[in-house]
Structure formats: C-alpha cells, structure tokens
Amino acid sequence: MYKLSGVTKQYSRGKETVHALRGIDLVIEDGDQVVIQGPTGGGKSTLLQMLGALDRPTAGSIEFDGVDIAKLSETKLTRLRAEKIGIIFQSFNLIPTLTAQENVETALAPMGTKPAERRRLAAEALESVGLGERLHHLPGELSGGQQQRVAISRALVKKPKVLLADEPTGALDEGTRDEILALLDGLWKEYGLTFIMVTHDSHIAKSAPRLATIKAGQVTITDQARQTAPVSY
Amino acid sequence: MFFTYLRRELRRRKKAAIVISMGLALGIALVITVNSVSAGMSQAQGKVLQSLYGLGTDMTVSKAAAAASSTSGQPRFNFGARDDSKNQSSDRVMVQGFETLKSSVVTQVADQTGVKKAVGGLSLSVIKVSGTFDRGTFKQNQSAGGKPGGGGSGAPQGQVQGGGADFSINSFSVYGTDVANLDLGPLTSSKITSGKGFTSADTNAKVVVLDKSYAKTKKLTVGDSVTISGTKFKVIGIATADSGDSAANAYIPLQRAQTLADSKDKVTTVYVQAADSKKISAVKTAIQKNISGTTVTTSADLADTVSGSLSTASNLATSVGKWLSIAVLIAAFLVAALLTSSAVNRRVREFGTLKALGWKSGRVTRQVMGEAFVNGLLGGALGIALGLAAAYTVTAISPTLTASLGSTAGAGAGPGAGGGGRFGGAGGPGQQAASKALKIALEAPVSVNTIVLAVALAVAGGLIAGTFGGWRASRLRPADALRRVE
Incomplete structure (x- = not known):
C-alpha cells in the first residue's frame, strides 16, 4: 500500500529552514493499523499530510498502490483524496452551517453522487455511528463526541482504502475518547481499512498494533502486536 | 449542495452580507440618481431649446444684427393734443x-x-x-x-x-x-x-x-x-x-x-x-x-448659451455627481472585495477541510464567488430600489430651475440675438439680444438603460469581490485543514 523512501520535508519559517522530515523510509501494508507518536513539532502531522496527499515532500517518494503520489498532478491528488483517503481531524472540522447529514454529504459531492443517493448514504453512515436521530442537527447542537462521530461518518461514507486520523481524541474527555477509539477500532475491522492515527497519547500508543515513533524528523517502527484488518477491497 | 451551502453561509454571515450589499447599494443608487437627474437636466435643456426652435428644428439661419445707432430704428409716436x-x-x-x-x-x-x-x-x-x-x-x-x-x-x-x-x-x-x-x-x-x-x-x-x-x-x-x-x-x-x-x-x-x-x-x-x-x-x-452673411445656430451652439441654475445643476450632475458616484462605487467594490477576502481568511480551515475531502479548487472558488455574487445582486436590488425612490422623490418635489438663454450680443450669437426667434415681452426694439429666463420643473426619469447599467454594476461588484475571495480560496492548501489553531 504505502512505501515511503527517503521522504524529506523542509519548509521556511522566516529566515529559518525547518527540517520536518529527514529521509523517512516506511512501509505500511493494506489493512495495517499504525499509530504515529512523537513529541510536539516532531513531524507527526507533516508525515500525515504526506500520507494523506495533502502536501508533497521536498525529496523522496511516496508510493501509494505502486504510484508515486509526490509526482501526481494537483488534479490527480485531489481525485485520490476524494476517492481513496478519509481523514479525521482533531477539531472535527465540520462546516458549522451545515447539518450532520449535509456535512457527511460534503465528502460525496466531489464524487458526483446524485443528491438523493448522497442523502441516503449520509443517513446510513450516521446511523452506523449511532447518530440516526441527529441527522438534521447543526454541529453546534452536538457534543464533542457526537461531532467526532459525524466527522468519522464523513471520512468513511465514501468507503476509502485509508483512514487517516490526526489526534482524533485530542479534544475529547477520557470517557468519550475510549468510546471513539472503540468505534474506530470496530470500523477498521469492519471496513478492512488501512488505519493510520497520529497521537501524543501514550495510552493509545501502547495499545497500538504497530507504533511509529517520530522524533526530530526521523521514524522508528515497532510491531507491538501487529495485526491486520481483513481487507475487503 | 452548492445552494444549500450558499444559503446557510449567507445567513451565518448576515452582518458582512448586509455591509457588502449596503455599500454596493449606495453606489448603485447614486449612479441611478445621478443618471436620472442628468437625464432630467437634458430633458429640461431640451424643453428650453424646444421653446425657441419648436420640434424637429436642428438649426436656424439668421442674419447677424448690426449694432444699432443711438436713434435709428427707434419707434416714434406722434400725438396731437x-x-x-x-x-x-x-x-x-x-x-x-x-x-x-x-x-x-x-x-x-x-x-x-x-x-x-x-x-x-x-x-x-x-x-x-x-x-x-x-x-x-x-x-x-x-x-x-x-x-x-x-x-x-x-x-x-x-x-x-x-x-x-x-x-x-x-x-x-x-x-x-x-x-x-x-x-x-x-x-x-x-x-x-x-x-x-x-x-x-x-x-x-x-x-x-x-x-x-x-x-x-x-x-x-x-x-x-x-x-x-x-x-x-x-x-x-x-x-x-x-x-x-x-x-x-x-x-x-x-x-x-x-x-x-x-x-x-x-x-x-x-x-x-x-x-x-x-x-x-x-x-x-x-x-x-x-x-x-448668415449666422447658422445649431441646438448644440444654443445649449452652450444656457445659464442659470439649470446650467449650474446640470454641470454639478455631470461633473461632481459623476465623479462622486464613481468614487462611491470604487469604494463599495473595494469594501466588498476586502470583506469577501477577509471572510475567506477566517474560513481557511473550512476550505482546507473541503479540499482535503477532495473538493477541487474550482469548486471552492465557485462557492466563494457564488456568495459574493448573491451579495452583489442583493446590493443591486437594494440600490435599484433606493435609486428609484430617490429619482421618484426628485420628480415628486420637482425643484424649479431657471435657465437664461441667448444673452450674447453681436454677430454670431444664437437665435436669441438679432434675427433669431427670441422675442416676447422682455424684448423690445433696439435691444441687441433678448435674454430670457425660463423656469423649468426638474424631473428625474429612470430609463431602462440606467436599470441595465445598475444591474451590470451589481453583477460586476459581486464578481470583483468574488474574484478576490475566490483567488484567495483557490490558493489555500488542503494541509491548512490540519492547522490546530484557527
């Protein structure tokens, strides 16, 4: 699935050059669940951006299903994100003016799904995370946990191959955190996804099947209790 | 999705939408008012000229009057007691x-x-x-x-x-x-x-x-x-x-x-x-x-001799009014563009998220332009209503303007001089040129062209603002969605 070779990312901050990633080599198989942990500023989010085709590396290659996404055009990257990659954000990143159902529909809009079909799929996705009764609620009317469930529905409604999560429980209390983690774990297995999660929570890191520790732009991979989800595609 | 999102965003940013629309409305209303008042001035000048020439006359031919001697030509009356x-x-x-x-x-x-x-x-x-x-x-x-x-x-x-x-x-x-x-x-x-x-x-x-x-x-x-x-x-x-x-x-x-x-x-x-x-x-x-030996005077020549408050108001409408409306329009366009651009800045994470979800830049740009366009149309509709109200008020009040005509003496003067058609109570024999003050009630007719211009300006205002905002939105990186601090 993912094969990263010598991935380097530098960017300028004023006169200073920041080396966010320094020649990372990493292989992630289909159905893997990988947790990326590291200190703040260590390059976790930058690595997630590379994996999610949100940014390009300064050097190196990122192969996704045998294609170097670093060399893809902007249009192809956009299509890749629309069809194959689902992303969950720490702050949920829901559109505040759209209802839960409409927020989920935003993931289907770029795929050209017809409105009626879009509404049906979005409602199903929300029911699958226990929000069947909250379809027409605005994000502001939902709790943090519920908002993250909407975000999860939005990421999964298009049936992606990869689910990327950037600190998905960072804004939640402990009880809700466990609830969301259990939900994600269940969905990973149910959907047969490749699941990559960034966290600085050592509790989550300890229980991860594969742990990628990133520090000063370099990554070390540890197979703690590696298992893969039954890939369904 | 486009219209739902558009409607909800406009409702959420009601204040900004009102400010943008009001700014455009003010500019457009000013353009309509100035245009209609200018049209009214032209109409009034036309009436003044028409009172001299009649309908359909493009020019008059007359013989320039020679300077009268002190006594020649003056009427004499003889009465016996x-x-x-x-x-x-x-x-x-x-x-x-x-x-x-x-x-x-x-x-x-x-x-x-x-x-x-x-x-x-x-x-x-x-x-x-x-x-x-x-x-x-x-x-x-x-x-x-x-x-x-x-x-x-x-x-x-x-x-x-x-x-x-x-x-x-x-x-x-x-x-x-x-x-x-x-x-x-x-x-x-x-x-x-x-x-x-x-x-x-x-x-x-x-x-x-x-x-x-x-x-x-x-x-x-x-x-x-x-x-x-x-x-x-x-x-x-x-x-x-x-x-x-x-x-x-x-x-x-x-x-x-x-x-x-x-x-x-x-x-x-x-x-x-x-x-x-x-x-x-x-x-x-x-x-x-x-x-x-003839003097030919066209209506354009005669229009130049119109003076009085009609002339002053006409000059004001065509010079000050025109520039004022252009200045207000430019200011309104700039305010609309800046507010739209600033709204995009506040929605960096929102647009970044949509891009991360696979929305093309064009789709995000269209969404921003759509919002600005609707603001422009709202401003246009409001501006047309305000402009029509102002024009109607001017017509209802019908301020009276005076116009003095053809007071130039000597050869080459308009019909007000010499052999021209200017006569009447004030003009007596021996008078080289009879200047005459006419009172004209000002009207402010609004033409279809003015309305079309207003709509075009509203659309242009919306598009200019939308282009600014859309350009900003299209340059956003999807990675911005991962920024943790808004």
Whole structure:
C-alpha cells in the first residue's frame, strides 16, 4: 500500500529552514493499523499530510498502490483524496452551517453522487455511528463526541482504502475518547481499512498494533502486536 | 449542495452580507440618481431649446444684427393734443432685430446638401401706445394789466392750466408663420388647446392664434379680435406652449406679418431640419459657406448659451455627481472585495477541510464567488430600489430651475440675438439680444438603460469581490485543514 523512501520535508519559517522530515523510509501494508507518536513539532502531522496527499515532500517518494503520489498532478491528488483517503481531524472540522447529514454529504459531492443517493448514504453512515436521530442537527447542537462521530461518518461514507486520523481524541474527555477509539477500532475491522492515527497519547500508543515513533524528523517502527484488518477491497 | 451551502453561509454571515450589499447599494443608487437627474437636466435643456426652435428644428439661419445707432430704428409716436379728452392710440410694428433675409434664402437653404426641410418665419415686435393727450387751457390774470382794449403791451397776462398726457404702453410679440409648412418652426412647440390652428388656406387671412398666457392676460378668447397696426385679426385658436413658455404672444400668417411690417418677401429666421441628425455640423458648414452673411445656430451652439441654475445643476450632475458616484462605487467594490477576502481568511480551515475531502479548487472558488455574487445582486436590488425612490422623490418635489438663454450680443450669437426667434415681452426694439429666463420643473426619469447599467454594476461588484475571495480560496492548501489553531 504505502512505501515511503527517503521522504524529506523542509519548509521556511522566516529566515529559518525547518527540517520536518529527514529521509523517512516506511512501509505500511493494506489493512495495517499504525499509530504515529512523537513529541510536539516532531513531524507527526507533516508525515500525515504526506500520507494523506495533502502536501508533497521536498525529496523522496511516496508510493501509494505502486504510484508515486509526490509526482501526481494537483488534479490527480485531489481525485485520490476524494476517492481513496478519509481523514479525521482533531477539531472535527465540520462546516458549522451545515447539518450532520449535509456535512457527511460534503465528502460525496466531489464524487458526483446524485443528491438523493448522497442523502441516503449520509443517513446510513450516521446511523452506523449511532447518530440516526441527529441527522438534521447543526454541529453546534452536538457534543464533542457526537461531532467526532459525524466527522468519522464523513471520512468513511465514501468507503476509502485509508483512514487517516490526526489526534482524533485530542479534544475529547477520557470517557468519550475510549468510546471513539472503540468505534474506530470496530470500523477498521469492519471496513478492512488501512488505519493510520497520529497521537501524543501514550495510552493509545501502547495499545497500538504497530507504533511509529517520530522524533526530530526521523521514524522508528515497532510491531507491538501487529495485526491486520481483513481487507475487503 | 452548492445552494444549500450558499444559503446557510449567507445567513451565518448576515452582518458582512448586509455591509457588502449596503455599500454596493449606495453606489448603485447614486449612479441611478445621478443618471436620472442628468437625464432630467437634458430633458429640461431640451424643453428650453424646444421653446425657441419648436420640434424637429436642428438649426436656424439668421442674419447677424448690426449694432444699432443711438436713434435709428427707434419707434416714434406722434400725438396731437386735443380738447375733448378723447382716447388716442398709435402702434408701431417692427421687425425683431431689424435684420431680415430675403425669402429666397429659404429656398437656397432648402437646396443645400443634407437639408431635409427649411421654413422661414418673421419675428415682429409691436408697441402700442394709447391714452389721452389733453391740451392745457389758458387762464388770464385778472389783477395784472392786459385789459382788453387797454394800453401798455397789449398782450394778455396769465398762465396755462391743466392739460397733459395719460397713456399706457403695451408691447407684444408677433410671429409670422409659414402656414403652408406648419410642421417646422416655433409654433410646433405649442398645442392648440382651444379653437383651431392655421391651415394652408390661411396664407393671407386676417387670423391670429394667441399664446394662452397672453390671451389670459388680455382676457381674449376664440372669436374675439385683436387689432394690430390698424388691421383687425380674428382669434381662431389658443396655443399652449409645451414648456410653459411660448416663442411669441401671437402668431399670424407669414404674408400678413410681412405686410404689417412692410417687409415684403422678408424673413428673420429660417428653421432648418437636417436629413441626418448626425451630420448637422456638415450642414451648418455648407450653409455658412454657400450663403454669405448668415449666422447658422445649431441646438448644440444654443445649449452652450444656457445659464442659470439649470446650467449650474446640470454641470454639478455631470461633473461632481459623476465623479462622486464613481468614487462611491470604487469604494463599495473595494469594501466588498476586502470583506469577501477577509471572510475567506477566517474560513481557511473550512476550505482546507473541503479540499482535503477532495473538493477541487474550482469548486471552492465557485462557492466563494457564488456568495459574493448573491451579495452583489442583493446590493443591486437594494440600490435599484433606493435609486428609484430617490429619482421618484426628485420628480415628486420637482425643484424649479431657471435657465437664461441667448444673452450674447453681436454677430454670431444664437437665435436669441438679432434675427433669431427670441422675442416676447422682455424684448423690445433696439435691444441687441433678448435674454430670457425660463423656469423649468426638474424631473428625474429612470430609463431602462440606467436599470441595465445598475444591474451590470451589481453583477460586476459581486464578481470583483468574488474574484478576490475566490483567488484567495483557490490558493489555500488542503494541509491548512490540519492547522490546530484557527
């Protein structure tokens, strides 16, 4: 699935050059669940951006299903994100003016799904995370946990191959955190996804099947209790 | 999705939407008001010019008046004193401006290239003096000498008592109309509101059409008669000037006017209609070149001589008004663009998220432009409503403006000078140029073109703002969605 070779990312901050990633080599198989942990500023989010085709590396290659996404055009990257990659954000990143159902529909809009079909799929996705009764609620009317469930529905409604999560429980209390983690774990297995999660929570890191520790732009991979989800595609 | 998202965002950013729309509305309302007031000014100027020329006249040909000597041409009235206190009356008919053209000039002008029609007219000024002129009575002094048959000087001593004059002066203007060509000339700017107008059979008839105001002042109606220089004319019609100000107090057939003024085959003004309104300048040049000694005045020349509050307001509307509306529009466009751009800045994470979800830049840009476009349309609708209300208010109030015309004396002056069609109560003999103040009620008509312009401006405002915002949005990176701090 993912094969990263010598991935380097530098960017300028004023006169200073920041080396966010320094020649990372990493292989992630289909159905893997990988947790990326590291200190703040260590390059976790930058690595997630590379994996999610949100940014390009300064050097190196990122192969996704045998294609170097670093060399893809902007249009192809956009299509890749629309069809194959689902992303969950720490702050949920829901559109505040759209209802839960409409927020989920935003993931289907770029795929050209017809409105009626879009509404049906979005409602199903929300029911699958226990929000069947909250379809027409605005994000502001939902709790943090519920908002993250909407975000999860939005990421999964298009049936992606990869689910990327950037600190998905960072804004939640402990009880809700466990609830969301259990939900994600269940969905990973149910959907047969490749699941990559960034966290600085050592509790989550300890229980991860594969742990990628990133520090000063370099990554070390540890197979703690590696298992893969039954890939369904 | 597009419309749902659009509607919700506009509702969420109601304040910004109102500010953007109001700014555009103000600019557009100003454009409509200035445009309609300018159109009203042009209309008012047109009315002023029409009151001189009548409808359809593109230019006039006249002979420049020579400077009058101190006494020449001034009317003289001779009255003999009488004993019986009987009313005496004397009137003088003079050609207005004293300079006439031969009637053959009308044909010459009509034969020029580009001339569709030429009609001659004779402007007259009539001054009528009437009253009693009594002789005084000699009263002999009883105490002093001079006894009849006595010695001494023998001349009676005494003094003249009583006698004197009590008279009034009535001056009015008369226009000799070519009754065979009634579709050109000053009378075309009036409508017959009582009785009937001239017909081609009235060539030498003793008939007169009176201006409504003059008829009212003199308490004359259809069927009455007016005596001019001993000739009795029957009033056949009352004419009401469209602009409220007529070219003359009385209209009589041209031939009769020529007889009255002892100006056989003479005219003062030739009214010319060009075949092509775009070639007026060329026709003017041709006439001036081919018919020497004439002054050709076009309506454009005459418009330059308009002064007074109409002229001032017109200048204000076209200069200050135009620049003010342009400045307000530019400011409104800038405010709309800045607010849209700033709204995009506040929504970096939102748009970044959509891009991360696979939305193309074009789709995000369209969403931003759509919002700005709707703001523009709202501003346009509001601006049109405000502009129409302002124009309606101006029309309802109908502020009165004054316009003074043709006060320039000497050769080359407009029809207000010399042989032009400017006459009336204020213009008396010996006066080189009669300037006249007209009062015109200002209206502010809103044309379809103005509305189309307003809609175009609204769309342009929306698109300019949307382009700014859309450009900002299209440059956002999807990675911005991962920024943790908004």
